[in-house]
Structure formats: C-alpha cells, structure tokens
Amino acid sequence: MGACGGKVVTVIAGPEAEALRADTGAPREAQFVAFFRAEHKKLVRFVIAIGADGDEAAEIAQVTFVKAFEGWEGIRAPRAWIRRVAVNELAASRRAARRETPQATLPDTPGPVSTALAVELTEEARQVLAALRALPPGQRQVMAWIIDGFGAAEIARELGVSPESVRQSHAKARKNLGRFYGQRTKR
Amino acid sequence: MIRRLRGDCDAEPSTEAADAVGRGMADVVAALDNVIDDNAVLGRIYAALGTSVRGEAPARGAAPRPRLALRATVGVAAALTAGAVAWAAVGMPGAVRSGTEGPAVRTADVLKRMDKALDAAEPGAIALLTVTNRSASTRGGESVTTSAQEWSYGDLWRSVTYSPDGHVLYDAGSTAASVYTVVNYQARTWARQPRLVSPATLVPGRRGCEPVVASVPLLFQPGPPVFGPPASWRPATVASSLRAAISCGALVAAGRQRVDGIEAIELTSRPDSMISETIWVSPGTYLPVRVAVRSRPGNLALRETADVTWLRPTAQNRSRLTVPIPSGFRQVPFAAAVRSRMYRVSG
Numbered sequence: 001m002g003a004c005g006g007k008v009v010t011v012i013a014g015p016e017a018e019a020l021r022a023d024t025g026a027p028r029e030a031q032f033v034a035f036f037r038a039e040h041k042k043l044v045r046f047v048i049a050i051g052a053d054g055d056e057a058a059e060i061a062q063v064t065f066v067k068a069f070e071g072w073e074g075i076r077a078p079r080a081w082i083r084r085v086a087v088n089e090l091a092a093s094r095r096a097a098r099r100e101t102p103q104a105t106l107p108d109t110p111g112p113v114s115t116a117l118a119v120e121l122t123e124e125a126r127q128v129l130a131a132l133r134a135l136p137p138g139q140r141q142v143m144a145w146i147i148d149g150f151g152a153a154e155i156a157r158e159l160g161v162s163p164e165s166v167r168q169s170h171a172k173a174r175k176n177l178g179r180f181y182g183q184r185t186k187r
Numbered sequence: 188m189i190r191r192l193r194g195d196c197d198a199e200p201s202t203e204a205a206d207a208v209g210r211g212m213a214d215v216v217a218a219l220d221n222v223i224d225d226n227a228v229l230g231r232i233y234a235a236l237g238t239s240v241r242g243e244a245p246a247r248g249a250a251p252r253p254r255l256a257l258r259a260t261v262g263v264a265a266a267l268t269a270g271a272v273a274w275a276a277v278g279m280p281g282a283v284r285s286g287t288e289g290p291a292v293r294t295a296d297v298l299k300r301m302d303k304a305l306d307a308a309e310p311g312a313i314a315l316l317t318v319t320n321r322s323a324s325t326r327g328g329e330s331v332t333t334s335a336q337e338w339s340y341g342d343l344w345r346s347v348t349y350s351p352d353g354h355v356l357y358d359a360g361s362t363a364a365s366v367y368t369v370v371n372y373q374a375r376t377w378a379r380q381p382r383l384v385s386p387a388t389l390v391p392g393r394r395g396c397e398p399v400v401a402s403v404p405l406l407f408q409p410g411p412p413v414f415g416p417p418a419s420w421r422p423a424t425v426a427s428s429l430r431a432a433i434s435c436g437a438l439v440a441a442g443r444q445r446v447d448g449i450e451a452i453e454l455t456s457r458p459d460s461m462i463s464e465t466i467w468v469s470p471g472t473y474l475p476v477r478v479a480v481r482s483r484p485g486n487l488a489l490r491e492t493a494d495v496t497w498l499r500p501t502a503q504n505r506s507r508l509t510v511p512i513p514s515g516f517r518q519v520p521f522a523a524a525v526r527s528r529m530y531r532v533s534g
Contacts, residue, residue: 036229041219045212058223066232113222120218128211131204147212174205181204 032069035078040065042148047086049132049144054113060089083145084158131180139173142166226296297440297452297468304473340500343508360510368510369524377516378524438466446477447494472497 040061047057064086068078075081121129132140145155152170156163337346345360358370370377438454444467445451451467467477478493498504 033229036232037225040225040228041216041223044219044223045215048215049212054222058228062228062232065228069232117218117222120221122211122214122218124207124211125214125218126211128208129215131208143208147208177204177208181207 028072032072035068036065039079039082043082043086046083046144046148047090048129049147050087050090050141051133051137052090054117056090056093058113060086060093063089079148080150080154080158083148087141127181131177134180135173135176139169139176142169143173143177146170224300226299230296297454297473298438300473301454301468301475305475338504338507340505340508343505345508345510358510360508368512369521370510370512370516371524372513374519374524375513375516376519376524377512378519378521380521438464441465443470449476451476 043061043064044054044057047060048054052060064082067085068075068082072078132143135143141159142155145158150158152163152166155166159166334351335346335348338344343360343362345358347355348357348359350356355372357372359368361367366379366381368377368379437456439457441453441455443450444453446467449469449471452470452473454466454468456464463480465479466475468474469476474497475495477495480492
C-alpha cells in the first residue's frame with residue numbers, strides 16, 4: 001500500500017498467541033484472525049511433519065481453522081486444540097481413503113501446494129522431512145509436537161499418554177534422527 | 188524450538204541432528220510463506236462459514252471443505268503456463284449482477300491479490316496484454332467512435348485503430364529501440380521516427396497517489412495516438428496505473444457480476460471521482476478482464492469499454508507487436524503521416 005497508508009499486520013506467535021486468547025478485550029473475530037495468522041503455516045507444517053503431503057496438510061489446516069472459528073469461545077488452549085483436531089482429521093482422512101474402492105489405477109499427481117513446495121523447500125528442509133518420515137508414527141508425532149514448542153506434560157495430555165512415555169518416544173526419535181543424519185554425513 | 192529438540196524433555200546434550208531439524212523446520216514455514224496466502228485461506232474459511240472477512244459472526248452448522256488457496260503469483264503463473272487465461276473479449280457489459288456479496292466484501296483482500304497478480308504480469312515477466320477499446324465521445328458536437336486493439340509487452344507496444352466497419356485506419360507502434368512507426372491506411376502513407384518522449388517520462392508514478400489518481404480517467408483515452416502513445420494509452424502502463432489506483436484506495440469492491448461466462452469481481456471508483464470507472468477482475472487469476480470508463484453527468488461525454496485478454500508471450504503472439512508496412516505505401520515525414528489522423532464517423 002506504500003505511500004497511501006498501509007495495513008499494519010500484527011503477528012503474534014508462540015506463548016503470546018495463547019496470551020491473546022485470554023485477552024477478553026479483543027473481539028472474537030480479531031482474536032481469531034490474529035491467532036490464524038500466527039499459527040496457520042505452523043499448523044500446515046505440523047501436519048506435514050506427522051506424515052501428510054503439502055496439499056493434504058493445507059486442506060486439513062483449513063478445515064481445522066473452520067472448526068476452530070466455530071467453537072472459538074469454548075477453546076481454552078487453541079494451539080494445542082488445533083493440533084489435536086488436525087491429527088484427528090488426518091486420521092479420519094486416512095480411514096476414509098482406506099474405505100474407498102479404487103475404480104482404476106491412476107498415477108499419483110502432486111497437487112498445487114506439493115508442487116510449489118517442491119520448488120520452495122531448501123535442501124535442509126527436505127532432509128528433515130525425509131528424516132521425520134523415516135520415524136515410526138508415534139515418535140514422529142511426538143517430534144512434531146516438540147518442534148512446535150510443546151513440553152512433555154502438554155504432549156502427554158493431548159495424546160492421552162504418560163509424560164514418561166512421551167520422553168521415551170522423544171529419546172528414541174532423537175536417536176533415530178541422529179542415526180539418519182549420521183548416515184547422511186558418512187555418505 | 189531447538190532447545191526442546193536438544194532435550195528439553197530429558198537431560199541429554201544437544202546434537203547436530205537437533206539443530207538441523209530446527210533449521211529445516213524453520214525453512215518449511217518459510218517455504219509455506221511463499222506458497223500459501225493466509226489472506227486467501229482466511230477468505231475461504233469465512234466463505235465456508237457463510238460470512239465475509241469484515242462481516243458478522245457466521246451461522247453455525249456444517250461447513251463445506253474450503254478449497255485450497257495458493258498465493259496469487261503461484262496461481263497466475265500456473266494458469267498462464269497452462270494457457271488458461273484466454274478470456275473472450277466480446278461486446279459491452281451485458282453483465283448480470285449476482286448480488287451475493289455486499290459492497291465492502293473482501294475489498295482489501297481482492298485488491299491485494301489483484302495488485303500481486305498485476306505485479307506478476309508486469310512487462311517482461313509472463314504476459315502479453317491485449318486490449319480492445321470501444322468508445323463514443325463528443326467532440327465539437329459530433330460523435331466520434333473509435334475502436335482499437337492494443338498489444339503491449341515490456342517496452343514493445345502496438346495499436347491498430349479500426350473504422351466501425353472493421354477496416355484498419357491506423358497502425359502504430361514502438362520497438363524496444365524506441366523507434367515509433369505509424370501507418371496511415373487512409374492516406375496509404377507511413378512514417379518512422381525516434382520516440383519523442385522518453386519512456387521514463389511516459390510512465391506515471393506507480394506509488395505516488397496524486398499523479399496516479401489524476402491519470403485514472405485517462406487510462407483509456409479514446410482516439411489514436413498522435414506523437415507516440417501517452418502514458419495512459421499503453422496497456423502495460425494501464426497495468427501499473429491500475430496497481431497504483433489500487434494502492435491509493437481509488438477502487439472499491441462492489442460485488443460480483445457475470446462477465447463473459449465468469450463470475451467476475453467488480454471494482455468501482457469512488458463516488459467522488461470525476462470519472463466513473465468499473466473494473467471486472469477474474470476470481471481465478473485476479474487479473475482485470477474488462478474495464479469500463481464513463482464520465483460523470485455534467486462532464487465531457489465519455490463512455491468506453493476495454494476487454495482485456497492476457498496471452499502467453501509465444502513467438503506468434505509477439506509477432507503481433509510488429510507494425511507491418513504494406514507494399515505500395517509511401518514513406519512521408521512524420522508530421523504528414525499524423526496530420527490526417529483524426530477520423531469522424533457520424534452517429
């Protein structure tokens with residue numbers, strides 16, 4: 001908007017986003033928009049990290065935010081909430097895909113997000129995603145939560161497991177990631 | 188993030204892998220920033236919920252799955268690559284208003300995306316712009332009707348002016364070397380000379396609001412060029428002028444209208460401007476597909492419509508930028524070639 005007076009976008013990330021949730025002074029829509037801007041891309045990344053491709057992740061993120069808007073007043077910890085919903089959405093999507101009966105063999109065609117990401121991702125980012133995909137699903141999911149800044153207790157609460165179980169999964173995941181990167185280095 | 192990856196959950200020391208994971212995942216978000224347009228996604232979410240960005244809280248209930256929304260530039264580039272941006276350029280707006288969106292609907296979002304799309308289609312990048320003008324204005328009490336086709340690609344520009352019965356009257360254009368050529372089909376003459384005004388002075392300020400707002404009424408100046416095209420006449424400059432008009436807040440989203448088979452987004456000039464201007468934008472690419480300019484009552488009568496078709500810069504399309512000199516036409520001094528340029532058509 002340049003010289004004509006532009007729009008100021010306030011990006012609120014991390015714990016601040018949670019703090020915003022508690023700010024009862026902001027209108028509902030403003031709260032949601034600020035939260036969306038802070039978390040949308042991170043949620044897409046989270047869904048990719050737990051195993052979805054770019055298009056699937058983007059769609060799941062959108063559906064998750066639609067649900068978040070609908071239930072905004074009742075959501076206490078929105079950062080954790082959207083991730084839990086996204087995990088469930090991905091699982092539901094996978095179940096639905098398994099129920100579908102293939103009528104013909106079609107080649108896998110990457111969607112627009114995956115295609116664009118293939119161009120935009122750095123080599124380091126590609127390696128990380130490949131490393132995460134090589135992890136067992138449980139370890140991968142714990143890593144995705146940890147990457148997004150959640151602690152063992154929060155993750156345990158969201159996954160319905162004990163904090164100790166989360167710590168063990170994390171330790172195994174790091175070991176596996178170290179092995180993955182070690183092998184890469186040796187090559 | 189990296190602190191947690193290194194072992195916030197337990198007491199193990201940091202590892203190179205944890206650092207790499209932290210950097211790589213930061214890169215993923217950076218890449219997504221270039222791929223996904225938050226504003227567009229937000230628009231889809233609101234649309235799915237049955238409200239507008241600035242609207243009231245949506246009605247609750249089952250929401251359809253919103254479609255993906257890529258960044259405008261990605262979408263435009265993909266669409267152009269697929270050759271999917273040829274919109275028909277026929278007739279005056281017999282547009283049908285759908286009326287599903289209110290006056291303030293998504294104005295900021297639409298204008299931002301349109302600005303990005305125009306930026307992506309600026310000269311030299313991907314687009315060859317074709318504009319067809321039809322105008323009817325009054326000069327000295329007589330009605331003057333012109334129609335023309337214009338092509339622009341970077342510094343290259345060409346305009347062909349037609350009589351109402353479809354015969355070529357004038358063919359004019361300039362090359363990358365700033366050589367201006369005009370062919371007068373009525374007098375069967377042609378002339379060529381360096382452009383009289385430097386391109387830099389032809390282009391109005393992109394971001395300065397005053398010159399741009401002043402130039403908006405001249406975006407589609409009727410009649411053929413005289414001493415080279417004025418800035419507002421060049422289709423490429425139209426794109427930059429539109430961008431400037433957008434950035435200056437001179438346009439407001441007014442809803443949707445069906446234009447040549449698409450539910451185009453309608454943008455109108457503000458009520459206090461001297462010239463009424465309406466721009467219809469493709470909802471798929473956010474590039475303008477039609478522009479209509481009309482003077483306000485009490486001012487010089489002017490009514491003009493331009494249909495815009497965005498073409499790929501193929502060799503065939505680029506060849507349209509060359510002004511051919513028909514055999515048998517006589518070269519004359521430049522002043523002589525443009526002397527009898529004005530033509531009149533009764534009615």
